[in-house]
Amino acid sequence: MSAPTAPTTSGGDPTATGTSKPVQRGAVRLRGTDPALLPGRLLLRAGRIRLLVRRRSILVAVILLVLLAGAMVLSLSLGTPYVAPVDVLHSLRNLGAPDGTGTPYDLVVNRLRLPRVVLAVAVGAAFGIAGTLIQSVARNPLASPDVIGITQGAGLVATVALTTGASAAILAPSALAGGLLAAAAVFVLGARHGLAAQRFVLAGVAVAIALRAVTEVVMLSADPIDGQRAQIWLVGTLAGKGWTEARWIALTLVVLLPALLWAGWALHSSALDDDTARGLGLRPTARRVGLAGVGVMVAAMVTAQVGAVDFVALVAPQVARRLVRAERPPLLCAALVGALLVVLADLVGRRLFAPTQLPAGVLTAAIGGPYLLFLLVRGRRRNL
Amino acid sequence: MHEVVTPPGAAVAPSRRSGLSRLTVVVGALVLLGLLLLASLALGSKPLAPAQVWHALVAPDGGEASTIVHDLRVPRTLLGLVVGAALAVAGVLLQALTRNPLAEPRILGVSAGASLGVVTAIAAFGVTTLTGYVWFGILGAMLAGVLVFGIASRTREGASPVTLALIGAALDASFGAVTIGLLTVDSYTFEEYRFWVVGGLTGRGAAVPAQVAPFILVGLLLAAMVARGLDALALGDDVARGLGNRVGLIRIGGGAAAVLLTGAGVAAAGPIAFVGLAVPHLARALVGADQRWTLAVSVLLGPALLLGADIVGRLITPGEVPAGIITALLGAPLLAFLVRRARVVTA
Numbered sequence: 001m002s003a004p005t006a007p008t009t010s011g012g013d014p015t016a017t018g019t020s021k022p023v024q025r026g027a028v029r030l031r032g033t034d035p036a037l038l039p040g041r042l043l044l045r046a047g048r049i050r051l052l053v054r055r056r057s058i059l060v061a062v063i064l065l066v067l068l069a070g071a072m073v074l075s076l077s078l079g080t081p082y083v084a085p086v087d088v089l090h091s092l093r094n095l096g097a098p099d100g101t102g103t104p105y106d107l108v109v110n111r112l113r114l115p116r117v118v119l120a121v122a123v124g125a126a127f128g129i130a131g132t133l134i135q136s137v138a139r140n141p142l143a144s145p146d147v148i149g150i151t152q153g154a155g156l157v158a159t160v161a162l163t164t165g166a167s168a169a170i171l172a173p174s175a176l177a178g179g180l181l182a183a184a185a186v187f188v189l190g191a192r193h194g195l196a197a198q199r200f201v202l203a204g205v206a207v208a209i210a211l212r213a214v215t216e217v218v219m220l221s222a223d224p225i226d227g228q229r230a231q232i233w234l235v236g237t238l239a240g241k242g243w244t245e246a247r248w249i250a251l252t253l254v255v256l257l258p259a260l261l262w263a264g265w266a267l268h269s270s271a272l273d274d275d276t277a278r279g280l281g282l283r284p285t286a287r288r289v290g291l292a293g294v295g296v297m298v299a300a301m302v303t304a305q306v307g308a309v310d311f312v313a314l315v316a317p318q319v320a321r322r323l324v325r326a327e328r329p330p331l332l333c334a335a336l337v338g339a340l341l342v343v344l345a346d347l348v349g350r351r352l353f354a355p356t357q358l359p360a361g362v363l364t365a366a367i368g369g370p371y372l373l374f375l376l377v378r379g380r381r382r383n384l
Numbered sequence: 385m386h387e388v389v390t391p392p393g394a395a396v397a398p399s400r401r402s403g404l405s406r407l408t409v410v411v412g413a414l415v416l417l418g419l420l421l422l423a424s425l426a427l428g429s430k431p432l433a434p435a436q437v438w439h440a441l442v443a444p445d446g447g448e449a450s451t452i453v454h455d456l457r458v459p460r461t462l463l464g465l466v467v468g469a470a471l472a473v474a475g476v477l478l479q480a481l482t483r484n485p486l487a488e489p490r491i492l493g494v495s496a497g498a499s500l501g502v503v504t505a506i507a508a509f510g511v512t513t514l515t516g517y518v519w520f521g522i523l524g525a526m527l528a529g530v531l532v533f534g535i536a537s538r539t540r541e542g543a544s545p546v547t548l549a550l551i552g553a554a555l556d557a558s559f560g561a562v563t564i565g566l567l568t569v570d571s572y573t574f575e576e577y578r579f580w581v582v583g584g585l586t587g588r589g590a591a592v593p594a595q596v597a598p599f600i601l602v603g604l605l606l607a608a609m610v611a612r613g614l615d616a617l618a619l620g621d622d623v624a625r626g627l628g629n630r631v632g633l634i635r636i637g638g639g640a641a642a643v644l645l646t647g648a649g650v651a652a653a654g655p656i657a658f659v660g661l662a663v664p665h666l667a668r669a670l671v672g673a674d675q676r677w678t679l680a681v682s683v684l685l686g687p688a689l690l691l692g693a694d695i696v697g698r699l700i701t702p703g704e705v706p707a708g709i710i711t712a713l714l715g716a717p718l719l720a721f722l723v724r725r726a727r728v729v730t731a
Contacts, residue, residue, distance in 0.1 A: 203720075207720075217706055221706055224575065231564065235568075363561075365560065365561030372554040377538050
């Protein structure tokens, strides 16, 4: 780094005054390599916008989409009554048609099952995105919202709301606030040495444990009926939910869409180490906090809507990363893997002990816990 | 990679710390525990004078005070005594065995294993007596303990605080998922479980302390037997072996004791959090790093903390706040403090 003659603040201090830096910010260009010539990459050009995509990501994304569509149709057809996949597709074609004009299955498929399946897709995709953002920022596959206490924060506030007879209307907003507060606590506790340090994850785990302990006691000291309701909410279930919740999640994602698009690009540069990033004129710390902030908001919002469907945010980015064979979790594929996971978890939960429904979160936790252990044993935490 | 976590005050010469000799600390802890035992018998929705308590104990006359003391407060106090001792000593053992300041039954998922065992007992076998629960609780704790140690020894970083905490979180979640799955399917089990899991000392029945006492005594004896070896373990396995210790035996003995104590404690009073975290740290701050003294002080301070939490819970609201919530609220800031201070392996 050449020392500039003008007294400028050091680039690493986010509290520095907002004077424009002499360095020009913008796209990172690698001189002398035409990105289109890199093996396994596609360069998409649309006017001045150029997008570099790995061929493998596209292939994986397409396969995941097909699998997801299959899982959705399966979830729409299984249950009581069973609706043959062909009839499911017929009914879906009649979506939005006036009542009584379609097939006899329209009511079951479009009114009863479709909202829940769409919600499953929204929940899974959102958790996949949230997990990707937070894991990439912390550069640690273990830093997912359900491990570092964000979900538990939302859970504690929601449990208090559910067991004190607060109105249903304030459940989601208060859970959202709880998730954000927990995230703030983790930042304060663990971010002294940057978000990439192990301490950040440890602080998160500590916050999660403490919050869960308090939640459990609150829940079990309550009235039995409220307690059981809170218990089911805490695990995360899609039963009895549908368009309303899906709409909120979709709205969150749409509102944050510009941020997400920026995130997709920023993820690339946040994989650089801080000195390199600074040398290229990026502001790594501010960017990290921004990315993590978006992830936290998405996670807290989804938790507020359907409860804590554990471990999707942890597992989806890692599975996607392995499928794409990338160094970092890919945003789009992680969203698709998350959606597939939740649709399947909800389906299995519905049918395994029918007519008793298991919350989807029970299944994701039963899969996710062992997967987390597997990640720990493999212990590959450097190369995210 | 292993790191030796130096407990607070270990660097200081062990004999004279802050003007208090270790014996003074032990005596002080004994006095404190005695006072709290008395307070636990005297205080509650109907406060009694010490004289009334004494009278009820030595010459029960079947009157109101006598009934309250005998039927309600004595069982509750005894339960606090045995469970507090069990959880605190389990914490000391786990912290020493894992060389990790954050090790604690709840954090390592051992409590979750015990909970799962109890729920399985209720749901699958229709067990409704504590004598039945205890065995299942211990089995579950054992399963979780074996998993924690097994997985921790296989990870590249050995037992770094982060790794252990995460293994615990993973186990907690997996066991919790199965537990909740069982509870969702079966509302009768939820009722039973709810009654048991609140993590408190109320309504456990007068027979419970006596039922779990044998398990806890065996656990405490085992802990006393391995105490010297634990000091050697802190120096690393090779040094410990060089000093003539049988490392494998110490680990197995200590692990078995921790599992017995956690299983029995959790089966008796539910998964009470943070007693096993707070007390060992407090004890070490008072008497230094010698494990035998730490254990001796923890056996006294564990029940003191739990009984104190229980008494506070009785007094702050008209309805009772379970001891578990008080310990959780006390433990959370302590955990935060330990995290800030812990030396973490930088990946």
